[in-house]
Amino acid sequence: MAGKTPETLRSRRWYGEGPGSTEHTSHALQAGYAREEFQGRPVIGIVNTWSDMNPCHAHLRDRAEAVKRGVWQAGGFPVELPAMSLGEGYVKPSAMLYRNFLAMETEELLRCHPIDGAILLGGCDKTTPGLLMGAISMDIPAIYCPAGFTMGATFRGERFGSGTGPFRYAPDLIAGRLPMEDWEAIEQKIWSSPGTCNVMGTASTMTALAEVLGMSLTGASSVPAMDSRGHQLGAAAGRRIVQMVWDDLKPSDIISDASVFNAAKACVALGGSTNAAIHLIALARRAGTSFTLDDFNDIGRQVPVLANVQPSGEYIMHEFADAGGLPALLTQMASKLDLDCATVTGATLGENIRGAKVGDANIVRPLDNPVATEALAVLKGNLAPNGCVIKPSAATAELLQHRGPAVVFNDADDLAARIHDPDLDVDANSVLVLRNVGPLGGPGMAENGMIPIPRKLAEQGIRDVVRISDARMSGTSFGTCALHISPESWIGGPLALVEDGDEIELDVAGRAITLCVEDAVLEQRRQAWQAPEPHYKRGWGMLFSDNVNQAHEGCDFDMLASREPTPEPPVHGKI
Known part of the structure; x- marks a missing residue:
């Protein structure tokens, strides 16, 4: 794998020398940076899905600062790029309508700017696949950094999982057996801090799959949102992405048929979200691998549920993390994985999880004592x-x-x-x-x-x-x-x-x-039967409707799933 030099950095096309680069250099100087801060250094784009309308990501402003610290430490030049935040709680009619929008935005943000490598900050359900899909298609060095999950809570002495908790009590409310004041107490507890759902919902499933695919630092998906390790991992990712740029280690060097199959197996072992059956297929198609829905079914028969985490099990994400989290679970199912797959760490998946320990064998189960035989x-x-x-x-x-x-x-x-x-x-x-x-x-x-x-x-x-x-x-x-x-x-x-x-x-x-x-x-x-009238006659809705494929194909746009390379933009500075 050929590495990069300062002269071959992608950003060199913007931050070169002479009149052709004057406009771009001058704007960097206008922003208060000295030449030695950006010229000849890897420019790292931090794609941040922070938003006031996505409280699950409320802490990602601070997380971005931790990433910047790491980038500076490693000799890179960090720049933050806001992207659409797909908060499940607010986005209507569905965050899924905009997953491909975020994927397109991520890809084009990285393409049109002088970016050599990317850190992807997300976590809430559709942000993870959207960011990864865009980064895979752009194919420059990238690391995904998950937001982490919200705090745990109890109600009536029982563990309270985000999503599963209110779902379990809703029939009692509907039947008139649960007082409204109790329901309001449940609402207060659903998400009591920044962070994603604290059960094995789509958010924790997809952040785990990002890690198994090789696109996150080891253990990143098993850290609570408000744990100080989140910022520490953000800074570590900032340092690592600079080296990945010099090494020219790209998603196409990491994601393969084997790594996608590893991710599907981990999904089943986690008792993961059914939504992964759509998102992983979309990611696989972006990466040009052969994975299909039928493969998911075959894996569902081969791999049992090993994570005793709601909604398939008993515990919530904090307890899973304390029991060893994803690395520990992967050691339990190592015989079913291809441990030679590459990762963003520069080591293989097997090397990353070597030494991981199971802290509670009731939460992270061995293959011969599963929580359930089938998760999907x-x-x-x-x-x-x-x-x-x-x-x-x-x-x-x-x-x-x-x-x-x-x-x-x-x-x-x-x-x-x-x-x-x-x-x-x-x-x-x-x-x-x-x-x-x-x-x-x-x-x-x-x-x-x-x-x-x-x-x-x-x-x-x-x-x-x-x-x-x-x-x-x-x-x-x-x-x-x-x-x-x-x-x-x-x-x-x-x-x-x-x-x-x-x-x-x-x-x-x-x-x-x-x-x-x-x-x-x-x-x-x-x-x-008569075909209904289209929902949309203009705008994004029409673009979506004209291009989206069906669920078994990942609900992506065929024009985006292609592995045909998109030309780099011409860079013509004003003289």
Whole structure:
């Protein structure tokens, strides 16, 4: 691998010598920097997703300063580049609608500026894949630094997980058994400090996968947001990225088929979010690897759940971190990993985790004592020809083989209007079906897939029924929910043809999902189906709708997934 010299730095095209570089040099001088601070030094872009509208990232302003400290220490020149912050709590209709926006922004921020290497600051669900997708496509040296997770809490003496906590108590509120003042106490505890969800939701899943892919420093995904080690790791990443620039160590040197398969295996062992089935495929396609949804299914059969962390297990992220965190878990499953994969540290994955210790074998389990046998299954059938996903480890075992009549909701508004209607024709055997909430139908494939338990069932003490949709659900969610039905109903997928009372059979062991209606009847319905009007006729929404692919392909844009190189911008300074 050829290294860089000051003369071959990418930023040299901006910060060279002579009249052609005068404009760029003068603006650096205008900002108060002396020539010796930036000329001939690696310029490190810190892509920061801090925002007042994303309290999970409230501390990333300070984290960026720690990164800058490390960059300066190593002889680099740090510059901070704000990027769109995809806070799950506020962004509507869905942060997923804007994941590709952040990916494009990250790639183009790094391309159009004199950047030699990048530090990516994120954590909240879509920020991790968005930042990584952009950095992979740009393919300059990059390190991902996760925000870390929020504080832990208890309610009624029980561990309180962000997301899982309120989800577990919501049926009691709906049924009138939980006082509103108790619910308000739960709201106060959900996120009681900066940081992402403190369970194995999408945020902690994706930050762990970034580390296994080789794109983060060792142990970075197992540090709480407000722990001082977060800033220490930020400074260490700042120092390391400067050396990576000199070594010219890029994502294309790190991410491979083997590292993506490692990440998928780790996802399953963590009891990770079903959203990873979309994001990891998108990352793999950006990197030009062969990984598909079928590979995820095969891995789901091979690797058990080893992390005893909510929603698949009992504990929360602080306890997982204290028990050794991700490095310790990887040692437990080392026999299933390719330990020779490269990482941003310059060492292999195996070398990175050497010496990691398990602090609590009940939280970080060995292969012969798993929490559950399956964390992710891909189902196919006439209802999902291209597949859908379910999380058996967070489902009700008795419902994993089930046949029942459909109760159909046409979209999210219809669901909100009727789900708690006392006259809703539903019982414990019913299969709740929600459609037109996929990538195009949502729009943006919001986390509607954990359909609420109807009030009339919650009042009977029923806590789970089979639920099917072309939506996603939060990684903190649980229940017997078949998600990401592909192709989606908005484009005429089979889910669009389901009617109330149709029998639907779920067979997780057989990896099948079946609409028990004769083909001739389905064909009649297909002929009568009419395509809906587009949600958008201009702007980003239209660009998204015209280019997004389906869930089993990662919901990326094909034009972005290509590994065709994008030309470097011409740099013509004013004289």
